[in-house]
Each structure stands twice: as structure tokens, then as C-alpha cells.
Amino acid sequence: MMLTQKVAENLYILDTGMFGLDRYDGVYILKAPRVAIIETGLSHTLEKILAALDELGIRREDVAYLMPTHVHLDHAGGTGHLAEACPNAKVIVHEQGAPHLIDPTKLLESVQRAVGPMFPFYGTIRPTPKERVLPVRGGEVFNLGGGYEIEVVAAPGHAPHQVCFFERKLRGLFTADAAGIYRPWGAGLLPTTPPPAFHLEQALETLARLKSFQPTLLLYTHWGAHTDISLLDQYAQMLQRWVAEIEQTKKALRDDHAVKEHFVRKETPLLKDHYPEPILRGEIEMNVQGILLYLRKVRGIT
Numbered sequence: 611m612m613l614t615q616k617v618a619e620n621l622y623i624l625d626t627g628m629f630g631l632d633r634y635d636g637v638y639i640l641k642a643p644r645v646a647i648i649e650t651g652l653s654h655t656l657e658k659i660l661a662a663l664d665e666l667g668i669r670r671e672d673v674a675y676l677m678p679t680h681v682h683l684d685h686a687g688g689t690g691h692l693a694e695a696c697p698n699a700k701v702i703v704h705e706q707g708a709p710h711l712i713d714p715t716k717l718l719e720s721v722q723r724a725v726g727p728m729f730p731f732y733g734t735i736r737p738t739p740k741e742r743v744l745p746v747r748g749g750e751v752f753n754l755g756g757g758y759e760i761e762v763v764a765a766p767g768h769a770p771h772q773v774c775f776f777e778r779k780l781r782g783l784f785t786a787d788a789a790g791i792y793r794p795w796g797a798g799l800l801p802t803t804p805p806p807a808f809h810l811e812q813a814l815e816t817l818a819r820l821k822s823f824q825p826t827l828l829l830y831t832h833w834g835a836h837t838d839i840s841l842l843d844q845y846a847q848m849l850q851r852w853v854a855e856i857e858q859t860k861k862a863l864r865d866d867h868a869v870k871e872h873f874v875r876k877e878t879p880l881l882k883d884h885y886p887e888p889i890l891r892g893e894i895e896m897n898v899q900g901i902l903l904y905l906r907k908v909r910g911i912t
């Protein structure tokens with residue numbers, strides 16, 4: 611069985627199998643003359659990514675760029691390990707995320723706070739040597755040869771240090787977590803609004819910016835390639851509904867714990883086919899917590 615699946619010319623997706631889930635977390639490999647790996651998965655994904663390179667006939671020395679969209683561990687956890695394995699690869703990451711790849715101590719503490727009991731599922735992250743890191747902030751263009759060019763697009767909202775990548779030849783947009791989670795066989799889009807820095811207005815501005823690139827292919831990390839560009843608008847609407855609903859519930863129930871329990875009860879039947887126990891409760895609580903924090907910090911709702 612093949613590990614990778616072709617989604618466009620010279621572009622492949624690898625299912626990392628995160629949390630034991632099928633088609634939930636992905637890594638993209640763009641087999642241009644200068645190879646780029648977009649996202650690096652959790653740290654325990656390393657062997658699978660290396661096997662995928664072998665399968666595609668790519669030498670590790672030919673990997674030019676590792677491109678985690680942001681430093682959440684399901685996107686960047688494997689970066690340090692991969693940088694060791696691919697000696698010529700530079701790591702492209704937002705300038706606010708770069709320090710956390712170079713010294714991941716604080717990042718790991720923050721993940722532990724955000725995900726609580728789910729922490730063991732998230733693996734670890736090895737430091738990336740400073741000289742391998744190329745910090746970006748949006749607008750930079752990387753020429754991979756063969757007509758492939760990747761532009762960095764600032765994409766705050768889900769996290770302030772998130773970037774998306776727009777590949778000009780394919781008109782493919784790597785959406786990171788800016789366009790939600792897409793479960794291919796189920797309910798379609800799901801929100802991803804974790805603490806500590808989800809910001810609704812920034813997320814909506816990002817979606818408008820992404821749309822302005824006029825992509826023809828949306829390349830979801832969670833999960834897969836989609837030609838339905840209206841997903842960007844659908845997600846903007848979903849986020850606004852999700853925040854409004856949590857705001858209402860918070861005003862009615864006051865207590866954060868009660869709000870989370872409300873949504874765990876409400877969402878569990880809808881999501882139980884999408885997440886295994888014990889991930890399910892943790893995911894719902896995390897997404898609600900991100901909104902509660904936003905409501906407190908930005909709208910003063912305590």
C-alpha cells in the first residue's frame with residue numbers, strides 16, 4: 611500500500627495517522643527540483659515521512675525547505691527531527707514561531723496547558739538549530755524550480771504566528787488551520803479555535819485575504835485537497851456562529867466550567883464519529899476554552 615497520495619502535479623499528501631485517525635492530519639510533499647515539505651506532523655511521524663520520501667524517490671539531501679505553518683505540535687512537532695534527517699533543509703516559519711522551534715521549552719509547557727490530559731498523544735519536539743531557521747512574516751516568495759513558487763501568506767486568527775502558503779503554479783493554498791478542519795467523510799467543516807490566542811476578527815480578515823489569492827485548490831492539513839473554494843466562506847460563517855453561540859451561553863451560565871460542559875454534552879453526539887475517546891472531550895473543551903479566552907480578552911466578557 612502506498613503511503614502517499616498524489617493530489618496535483620508533483621504534489622503528494624501523507625496521512626500521518628495522528629491520534630490513530632484516518633485522514634485527520636497530513637503532511638504535503640512537493641516534489642519540485644528543490645523539494646518542500648509542508649507541515650511536519652507530530653514528532654512520532656518522522657519515520658513515516660522518511661518512508662514517504664523513499665517511496666517518492668526523494669533523497670533526504672534534496673529536501674530544501676521544511677515549512678510548518680505554525681508551531682502547534684500537529685503541524686511542527688516533527689520539525690527538529692526532520693531537520694536532522696534532511697541536512698540541507700531550511701525551516702521556514704513565522705518570526706514569532708521561530709524562537710519556539712529553536713528552544714521548544716515554553717512551547718511544550720503551553721501545549722500541556724492547552725491540551726491537559728491529551729498531552730501524551732502530542733509527542734515531543736526537538737530543538738531546531740538556529741542557523742537552519744528562516745523566519746518569515748508574509749509576502750516572501752520561495753522559488754522551488756520547475757515553475758513552482760511558494761508565497762508566504764500571513765494568517766493570524768487561529769494563532770498570531772500562523773502562515774499559509776500559496777503555490778502559484780498549482781494555485782494551491784495550504785490552509786493550515788485558517789480554514790477549519792475538513793473531515794472528508796462526515797460533517798464537513800469543524801471549527802478549530804484553541805487557546806491561548808484565537809482571535810475572531812483576525813481569523814475573518816485572514817479568510818478574506820486567502821480568498822483574494824483566488825486559489826483553485828485548498829490543501830487542508832486536516833485534511834486533504836479540495837476544489838470547493840466556498841469552504842473559505844463557509845468557515846467564516848461557521849466561526850461567527852460558533853463565537854455567538856458560546857457568547858450567549860457564557861452570558862446565561864456565567865461559569866466557564868458550566869459552559870464547557872454544556873458544549874461537551876451538545877457536541878459529543880455530533881462529533882463522536884470524528885474523534886475517539888479520550889480525544890473527543892478534550893477537543894471540544896479546547897475549542898470552547900479558546901473562545902472564552904477571546905471573549906474575555908477582546909470583548910471584556912468575564
Ligand SMILES: [Zn+2]
Nearest residue numbers: 680682768787
Ligand atoms: Zn493549530
